Amino acid sequence: MAITLENVGIAVRDIEEAIAFFTDLGLTVVGRQEVSGEWASTAVGLDGNHAKIAMLQTSDGHGRLELFEYIHPDAIETNPTLPNEIGMHRVAFSVDDLDAALEIAARHGCHPLRGVAEYEDVYKLTYLRGPSGIIVMLAQDLTKATPGSQPY
Secondary structure, X not given: OOOOOOOEXXXXXXXXXXXXXXXXXXXXXXXXXXXXXXXXXXXXXXXXXXXXXXXXEOOOOOOEEEEEEEEEOOOOOOOXXXXXXXXXXXXXXXXXXXXHHHHHHHHOOOOEOOOOEEEOOOEEEEEEEOHHHOEEEEEEEOOOOOOOOOOO
């Protein structure tokens, strides 16, 4: 059986805030709508399911995030996930310039949990809290040429 990852769905407190954050990082909104009705309740397993949704896509066209903000039933506020908790952990992105990505994140009030780490001169990476407490990993592949650099 063939299988393809379609998207990762994330419930957010404020869909506009989340869209602004992820589009500033470089994702593109490819669709938005409100969903409700019997089909939505059946698919999700929540009676009276009604949500605003937005589908965002990475610049390479392969990765997608589905963000949703519940209108009904009311969203349930939880403590932000910790890196060692069982369950949905984080969403990870490769970026060409980690410093530039962190500047964008900072404009949204999002900062690294502890700092930026470097793994064996291969990756520079960090975890940060994005909108609604989402853990977002940003990683720069140090083996690739940096933006604006010239191979010699």
